[in-house]
Amino acid sequence: MGFFRFKLYFILISFLIFHRCLSDTSGMRPVVLMHGINGNAGNMKHFQEWIQEDSPDTYVLDVELGNGAFDSIFGDITKWALDFIEIVGTDEVISEFGSFNLICHSQGNMFCLYYIGMHNSSYVKEQLPDYDLDSFPTVYNYMSIAAPAAGFFGDDDSFEMIGLETNDIAKVGGSIIYTPYILQLLVNPSGYWRDPMHLDVYRKLCLFLPILNNEISHPDFALNKQNRMSLNYYKMFGSPNDGVISPYQSTWYGYFKEGTLEEFVTAEETDTWENVGLKDLDEAGKLEFVDSGMCHTDYLYEDTGGKAFFEKEMKDYVIN
Numbered sequence: 487m488g489f490f491r492f493k494l495y496f497i498l499i500s501f502l503i504f505h506r507c508l509s510d511t512s513g514m515r516p517v518v519l520m521h522g523i524n525g526n527a528g529n530m531k532h533f534q535e536w537i538q539e540d541s542p543d544t545y546v547l548d549v550e551l552g553n554g555a556f557d558s559i560f561g562d563i564t565k566w567a568l569d570f571i572e573i574v575g576t577d578e579v580i581s582e583f584g585s586f587n588l589i590c591h592s593q594g595n596m597f598c599l600y601y602i603g604m605h606n607s608s609y610v611k612e613q614l615p616d617y618d619l620d621s622f623p624t625v626y627n628y629m630s631i632a633a634p635a636a637g638f639f640g641d642d643d644s645f646e647m648i649g650l651e652t653n654d655i656a657k658v659g660g661s662i663i664y665t666p667y668i669l670q671l672l673v674n675p676s677g678y679w680r681d682p683m684h685l686d687v688y689r690k691l692c693l694f695l696p697i698l699n700n701e702i703s704h705p706d707f708a709l710n711k712q713n714r715m716s717l718n719y720y721k722m723f724g725s726p727n728d729g730v731i732s733p734y735q736s737t738w739y740g741y742f743k744e745g746t747l748e749e750f751v752t753a754e755e756t757d758t759w760e761n762v763g764l765k766d767l768d769e770a771g772k773l774e775f776v777d778s779g780m781c782h783t784d785y786l787y788e789d790t791g792g793k794a795f796f797e798k799e800m801k802d803y804v805i806n
Contacts, residue, residue, distance in 0.1 A: 514541055514543055514545070514805070514806070515544075515583060515585060515586060515587055515806055516546070516547065516577075516579055516580045517533075517537055517544060517586060517587045517588070517589065517804050518546075518547045518574055518580070518586050518588050518589070518598075519547065519548045519549065519590075520549050520588075520589075520590040520591070520594035520595075520597055520598055521548075521591055521592075521594050522558070522591040522592025522632070523559060523592055523593040523674065523675065524555050524558060524559060525558060525591075525592075526550060526554030527548045527549065527554070529591070529783075530548050530786070531548065532786060532787060532788060532792060532793070533548075533589055533786075533796065534546040534548055536797070536801075537801075537805060540801065540805055545579045545580070545583075547574065549570060549573055549574065551570060552566070552569075558593065558674065559673065559674060559675075560672060561671075561672070561673075561674055562670075562671045562672075562677075563596060563674040563675075563677035563678070563694050566597060566674065567596065567597045567600035567601070567604075568610065568613050570597040570598075570601055571600070571601050571610060571614065571619075571622070572614060572617070574586070574601060574622075575601075575605065575617065575622035575623065576617070580623045581622070583623065584623050585623050585625065586625060586626065587625070587627045587629075587803065588602075588625050588627070588629065589629045589631065589804060590628075590629070590630060590631065591631045591632060591785065591786065592632050592633065592730070592731070592782065593634065593674065593675070593678075595631075595634070595635060596633075596634070596678055596695075598625075598628065598630070599633075599635070599698055601625065602628065602713055603698065603709075603710040603711075603714050603762065604697075604698070604706060604713070605713070606622065606709070606713070607706035607709055608705050608706055609705070609706065625717060626717075626719075626806075627717070627719045627720075627721070627803040627804060627806070628717055628720050629723070629803060630720070630737070631723045632724060632725075632728055632731055632737055632785070633724075633736070633737050634678050634731050634737070635699075635722070635736055635737060635738070635739050636680065636736040636739045636740060636741040636753075637678050637695055637736055637741060638675060638678055638680060638732060639679065639733070639747075663679050664676075664687050664688060665691070670691075670693050671693075677693060677695060678692075678694060678695040678698075679692070680692075680741065682742035682743070682744055682745065683745065683747075689701055697710075699758045699761070700757075700758065700761035700762050701757065701758065701761070707761075710762065711761060711762055711763045712763070714762045714764075715766050715767060717767065717772060718772065719772050719773075719803055720767055720774070721773075721799070721800070721803060722738050722739075722774070722775050723737070723776045723780075723785065723799065724738055724775070724776075724778065725737075725781070726777075727779060727780060727781050728780075728781060729781050733750060735750050738752075738775045739756060739758055739759065739764065740752045740753055740756075741756070
C-alpha cells in the first residue's frame with residue numbers, strides 16, 4: 487500500500503512539473519517577421535533560427551505577402567498592408583496570446599507600421615468587414631531594421647534593383663509618381679516615395695505614407711497616434727553605411743529638409759515627432775535610435791555580423 491501511494495505521489499508530482507514547464511514555454515510571446523523589398527520570407531529565416539536556438543518553443547511567424555520578390559515590388563502597398571493585417575491578426579497562436587513582438591526589415595516596416603497604427607482604423611474595418619479588428623493582437627516590442635520610416639528618395643544605384651531610372655523619375659516628380667491609379671497602385675515604393683522638392687504634391691496625392699505618418703488630417707489620425715504610443719518598446723536600427731535607404735536618416739524619421747537635397751532635419755524637428763507619438767514614447771523611455779554601422783542587408787546573415795548584432799541589440803526584446 488505504501489509503495490502504491492509512493493507511485494501515486496510520484497506520478498502526481500511529475501505531472502505538476504511537466505504542466506509547469508509546459509505553461510512556461512507556452513507563455514513565450516510569439517514573434518512576427520516581415521522581409522523587405524525584392525525579397526521573400528526566406529530572407530528572414532535566420533532570425534527564426536536565432537530566436538529558436540535560445541527559445542525553441544517560441545512561435546515565429548515569417549510572413550510572405552503574395553509570391554515573394556515580384557509582389558514585394560509591384561502592386562498596391564495599401565492592399566499588401568491589409569493582407570499583412572489579415573495574416574497576422576487571424577493567426578491562431580498569436581491571437582490566443584493576444585500580443586507579439588515584431589522584427590521588420592526595409593520596406594517590410596511599412597506593413598508593420600500600418601498594422602501597429604491602423605489595424606483597427608475605420609478604413610481597415612471597411613476593407614475587412616468580416617473581422618473584429620479591435621480584438622486583434624497588439625504589438626509589444628518592435629524592432630525596425632533599415633526602414634524608410636520617413637520616406638524614400640533614392641538614387642540610381644538604389645533603384646536599379648527594381649528596374650527604374652531614378653533620375654528620370656525625379657525630374658517628373660509628382661506628375662507620375664503621385665498619380666493615383668498609375669504608379670500609386672502598381673509599384674509599392676511609390677507609396678512612400680517622398681520627394682523633398684514636391685512635398686506639396688506628395689501630401690496631396692500620395693495614398694500611403696502621408697496617412698501612415700499623420701502628415702495630413704484623416705479620420706484615424708488620433709487612433710494612429712494612440713496605437714503607436716501603446717508600444718512597450720520601439721527600437722530603430724539604421725546606418726550611414728546602409729547603401730539603399732536614401733536618405734539613410736529616414737530610418738530614424740529624419741529626412742531631407744524641404745526644398746533641398748543637401749540639408750537634413752532630425753526626427754525631433756519634424757511634425758511626425760509629435761503626430762505619431764514618438765515624442766511621448768521617447769519621454770517614457772520606450773524609444774531608441776541605434777546606429778548599427780551596417781549595410782542594408784548585413785543584419786540578415788551571420789557571416790555579415792547579423793547574428794552577433796541580433797544577440798546584442800534585439801534578443802532580449804523579442805524573446806520574452
